[in-house]
Amino acid sequence: MPCWEDVRTWRRAERERLISRRPLVPRDLREARDGIITDHLLSLMIAATESAPRVLGFYWPFKGEFDPRPLVRMLHRRCIRLALPVVVERGRPVIFREWQPGATMVPDLWGIPVPARGEILLPDVLLVPLVGFDGCGHRLGYGGGYYDRTLADMTPKPFAIGVGFEMSRLGTIYPQPHDVPMDLIVTERGTDCARPVTSPATKEKTPCAVGK
Ligand SMILES: Nc1nc2c(c(=O)[nH]1)N(C=O)[C@@H](CNc1ccc(C(=O)N[C@@H](CCC(=O)O)C(=O)O)cc1)CN2
Numbered sequence: 001m002p003c004w005e006d007v008r009t010w011r012r013a014e015r016e017r018l019i020s021r022r023p024l025v026p027r028d029l030r031e032a033r034d035g036i037i038t039d040h041l042l043s044l045m046i047a048a049t050e051s052a053p054r055v056l057g058f059y060w061p062f063k064g065e066f067d068p069r070p071l072v073r074m075l076h077r078r079c080i081r082l083a084l085p086v087v088v089e090r091g092r093p094v095i096f097r098e099w100q101p102g103a104t105m106v107p108d109l110w111g112i113p114v115p116a117r118g119e120i121l122l123p124d125v126l127l128v129p130l131v132g133f134d135g136c137g138h139r140l141g142y143g144g145g146y147y148d149r150t151l152a153d154m155t156p157k158p159f160a161i162g163v164g165f166e167m168s169r170l171g172t173i174y175p176q177p178h179d180v181p182m183d184l185i186v187t188e189r190g191t192d193c194a195r196p197v198t199s200p201a202t203k204e205k206t207p208c209a210v211g212k
């Protein structure tokens with residue numbers, strides 16, 4: 001494994017490359033791709049499986065991320081509670097504040113809207129945006145380490161679903177000890193996971209299906 005200094009330099013360049021490619025995809029293709037991912041996630045979440053949430057942590061999309069808002073509006077109608085990550089301190093885990101349709105939003109440090117108020121919740125399933133990812137469920141984010149710190153800190157650990165696009169797939173992200181792998185990756189091609197997953201409900205190890 002290369003040293004962390006080299007990995008950090010490589011990650012910075014890869015992030016820039018991957019983020020700059022996202023807006024180049026024509027809008028109609030992006031919308032179609034988001035629709036397919038929404039359908040995959042909806043089937044995962046309404047099935048009685050390890051990925052059916054009581055409280056779903058999602059994110060407010062920025063920089064061309066998959067838009068989970070149509071999905072969460074459907075889940076809200078099914079009485080699933082929803083929460084958004086809020087950075088309360090740089091370099092610390094995020095908290096999750098409840099979000100409901102029509103909630104008053106305020107911009108965070110990066111201009112990402114977060115709920116102005118709301119109960120602090122502990123999601124049992126988490127949607128995590130991917131800047132890049134590899135076939136072992138490792139992800140590249142924006143470089144702040146927020147999701148890694150948050151997942152390392154949460155007990156019980158939520159079922160983490162990385163959401164991204166096939167164009168962001170990498171051979172490896174050169175995983176480091178602090179990188180927390182996703183339990184499942186969802187792209188427009190389907191679900192992808194190379195390791196056994198632990199159900200938050202049963203804590204039993206279940207073989208991870210690679211379904212397309
Ligand atoms: N939609 C969304 N919301 C989210 C996240 C996310 O990844 N996506 N977060 C997940 O963490 C948290 C916000 N964290 C962020 C961390 C860094 C940057 C960012 O763009 N940072 C630098 C580059 C950092 C570096 O390379 O050192 C930049 O301004 O370009 C943005 C958000 C919580 N909310």
Ligand SMILES: Nc1ncnc2c1ncn2[C@@H]1O[C@H](COP(=O)(O)OP(=O)(O)OP(=O)(O)O)[C@@H](O)[C@H]1O
Pocket residue numbers: 011139140141142143144145146147148149152178179
């Ligand atoms: N659990 C942790 N405790 C302390 N520092 C951490 C932890 N997890 C990650 N970091 C630090 O965060 C920094 C960014 O890590 P990394 O490059 O993996 O970010 P990322 O996964 O792309 O970002 P994000 O998780 O915000 O999307 C690194 O310097 C790393 O050491």
